[in-house]
Amino acid sequence: MCRAEATGHRCVRTRAVTVRNTGSSVAYVTVISGPRQGTREQGRDRAIAPGWSATLRPGTGRLLFDITLRRTGSAAGRLEVTHVD
Secondary structure, three states, rough: OOHHHHHHOOOOOOOEEEEEEEOOOOEEEEOOOOOOOOOOOOOOEEOOOOOOEEEEEEOOEEEEEEEEEEEOOOOOOOEEEEEEE
């Protein structure tokens, strides 16, 4: 959470989030982003195999609001955030 109002500093936008699929089935991730508050658009699903990582970006001039996770197979889906830029 950014507390820009309390400190008087501007919040730094998240440019990228790297996630690793630590589950045992393929995970599909989607970035939810938008050009401003109140406008949210869903990106394309991206498949991440077990043990693999992917870097998710909201796009130039866009805000990153959320990352959704959907899995295949019967095993629970699980992502680990390994880096935020």
